[in-house]
Amino acid sequence: MKSYTSLLTLFAGGLLLVSGCSGETATADEQPQAAGDDWVESEINELDEKLTGAEDRAERLALDIELLSEGRSFPDVRTDLFAFEEIEYLTGLSVINGYSDGTFRPYNQITRGQTATMLVRQLDLTAPDDYELQATDVRSSHQNFEALRIVEYNEIMMGNDGIMSLATHSPVRKWHVSSCAHTQMKFQRQILVIHLQT
Numbered sequence: 001m002k003s004y005t006s007l008l009t010l011f012a013g014g015l016l017l018v019s020g021c022s023g024e025t026a027t028a029d030e031q032p033q034a035a036g037d038d039w040v041e042s043e044i045n046e047l048d049e050k051l052t053g054a055e056d057r058a059e060r061l062a063l064d065i066e067l068l069s070e071g072r073s074f075p076d077v078r079t080d081l082f083a084f085e086e087i088e089y090l091t092g093l094s095v096i097n098g099y100s101d102g103t104f105r106p107y108n109q110i111t112r113g114q115t116a117t118m119l120v121r122q123l124d125l126t127a128p129d130d131y132e133l134q135a136t137d138v139r140s141s142h143q144n145f146e147a148l149r150i151v152e153y154n155e156i157m158m159g160n161d162g163i164m165s166l167a168t169h170s171p172v173r174k175w176h177v178s179s180c181a182h183t184q185m186k187f188q189r190q191i192l193v194i195h196l197q198t
C-alpha cells in the first residue's frame with residue numbers, strides 16, 4: 001500500500017505541475033520563444049532585402065549585357081532615335097551621361113540657358129572678352145548670360161532677329177543638346193585638321 005500511496009503522490013504532483021504551466025499567462029519558458037520569433041522575422045527580412053538587391057543587380061547586369069550586344073548605352077535610347085549616334089558618341093567621350101538608374105531620358109527638358117552653360121563647360125568654349133552678345137533682350141544679370149554670349153560667338157546657339165530671351169527659358173530635349181554638342185565637336189576637329197595641315 002505504501003508504493004501505491006507514493007505513486008498517487010507522484011501522479012498528483014505531476015498534475016499540479018502540468019496545470020500550473022498551462023495557464024493563460026506567459027511563463028519564463030515561453031519568453032525565449034517570443035524573442036526567437038522576432039529574431040527569425042528580422043533575419044528573414046534581412047535576407048529578403050539582400051535577395052531583392054541581388055535580383056536588382058542581376059536585372060541591371062542582364063540589361064547592360066543586352067545593351068552592349070546591341071551597341072546601346074541606355075535602355076531608353078532607341079537605335080532609331082534621331083540623335084542616337086550623337087548620344088552614343090558623346091557618352092563614349094564622357095561629355096554627357098545618364099541618370100543613376102542607367103537611363104538617359106532623351107525627352108526630358110532642360111532650358112536653352114542651361115544647355116549653353118553645359119556646352120561651354122563640356123566643350124571648353126571661349127569667346128573674346130570684347131565680344132558683345134548680339135541678342136538684345138538678354139540682360140547681363142541673367143544667370144546664363146556668359147554662356148549664352150560664348151555659344152552665340154561660337155555660332156552654336158543664335159538669337160532670332162536679335163531676340164534670345166524667349167529661347168533661353170524655353171525647353172529643349174536632351175537629344176537636341178547631344179546633337180548640338182556633336183556638331184560643335186566635329187567643327188572643332190575640322191579646325192584642328194586644318195591647323196595640322198598648314
